[in-house]
Amino acid sequence: MGQDLLLEMKGICKSFPGVKALADVDFSVAPGDVHSLIGENGAGKSTLIKVLTGIYPRYTGEIFLDGEYIAPANATESQAEGVSTIYQELNLAPYLSVAENIFIGHEPRRYGMIDWKSVRRKAAEILADMGVDGVNVAKPLGEYSVAIQQMTAIARALSFDARLLVMDEPTSSLSETEVAILFNVIRRVKARGASVIFISHKMDEVFEICDRATILRDGKLVGAYSMSEMTKLKMVSLMIGRDATSVLHNKKTAYVSKDDSQTLLAARGLQRGRKTRQIDIDIASGQVLGVSGLLGSGRTELAKILFGDNVPDAGRIDYDGRQVHIKTPRDAIRLGMGFCSEDRKAEGIFPNMTVMENMTIGVLDDVSRFGVMSAGAQLKIAEKYIEKLKIKVSSPGQKMRELSGGNQQKVLLARWLCKKPVLMILDEPTRGIDLGAKSEIEEIIAELAGSGVAVLMISSELEELVRSCDRIAVLSDGKKVSELSGRGISEERLVDIIAHGADALEGPRDA
Secondary structure, eight states: OOTTOSEEEEEEEEEETTEEEEEEEEEEEOTTOEEEEEOOTTSSHHHHHHHHTTSSOOOEEEEEETTEEEOOSSHHHHHHTTEEEEOSSOOOOTTSBHHHHHHTTSOOEETTEEOHHHHHHHHHHHHHHTTOOSOOTTSBGGGSOHHHHHHHHHHHHHHTTOSEEEEESTTTTOOHHHHHHHHHHHHHHHHTTOEEEEEOSOHHHHHHHOSEEEEEETTEEEEEEEGGGOOHHHHHHHHHTSOOHHHHHOOOOSOOOGGGSOEEEEEEEEEETTTEEEEEEEEETTOEEEEEOOTTSSHHHHHHHHTTSSOOSEEEEEETTEEEOOOSHHHHHHTTEEEEOSOHHHHTOOTTSBHHHHHHGGGTTTTEETTEEOHHHHHHHHHHHHHHTTOOOSOTTSBGGGSOHHHHHHHHHHHHHTTOOSEEEEESTTTTOOHHHHHHHHHHHHHHHHTTOEEEEEOSOHHHHHHHOSEEEEEETTEEEEEEEGGGOOHHHHHHHHHHGGGGOOSOSOO
16 A cells, blocks of 8 residues: 555456456545546546445455555445545435435434434534535425535535545536536535545546546556646547547638528527527528527527427427427427437436447337337447447447447437438537547537538537537527627637627627
């Protein structure tokens, strides 16, 4: 065991049928350190964390925590050792109070009964110590924002006297203001002497909050580095094993305007409650239309209206030159639309079904004869898109839940490509995936548009929109406040418009 290390994992190896997920990986974290675990999807980050937290108890290698050998057989044993994990999908009970969520399963007791007064007092003390104010711990957790729910998950971990917090994509659903609050909490946790393993695909956040970074690639250790010796370009290049200049700086140079192509969809005055208010948008075949705005601006609500998941209170949609009434997703699919939700785990994938089944579930009629599915036809489609989209799988029969986030997203794209869509709606298509996979998905989007498919792309990442879009509509408080196009698109102008509305836009919008 090395000196001054809280955690040391030595020679960790883990294999699955046909796949060596980890090959002799060393990983260490110092006390009071915020340590980033970096790598592309499929690099082995999640597997290493699952070994640490007892979810994968069968492995080779050794784990030491504060100098003591540990071998947790499950998550409960890992937590008892002082390791707590906060996942991207928060494992909390929204109908229970904040205090109950913090202490559920280990509530303070008095005379054999739960001491509810102590539960609430201690919960409030933990939150106050984290610098989180204004939370009524007696109120149901579901009444609070995602940010407060995230803080509650951290408070729960601290209630176990955790020495090591593992945060897996903790900012994926947070606004910039909420991220700032979370980072202040992380700094307080660090000041208390606890350590944090911070897993994120957002490079700016890694550079802001982390002291060191360990990089994995293809299940192997690339190296451990101080953030002071690292640049974004160097980090991504180490992650992907090649020069990352094109990945980070590949801005779109050729643009498709409405004049260059036929308008496929024209929406006027779309309204649903206060979430979408009198929105007008147009999108042409072969064009990538971006939709930008802060969380709560109406981006996802707009997408769901267009796809028939929500019916508008007012407005008109013309599609391919005629007025249409899209009341259900089935109506949208019949028109040739596809939709990838921002929450692929809850609304996209079937985790216990195979990659082949997930990919072909929308074309079962095409692979069936007299009501009997052809496994051969399914396999042919799956193999075609696995090769075309470079999906990393051991076989088409691999369970969907075993794939990395980036590869799951590619399977969902393949599901719609099977149906040959004419309009694809992509809501946060690269959320929670690394820059290498992100670049590949952006290439797929460009190829779709190049083949004549209209693409509506919603993203919180401005760099991504700038790289990919012909036009960008900016929403605020349910309204469209501005639109940029062509060479008039830049990250600086988008930030200005999002911050100040239409008044920020000066001069012509086109190149």
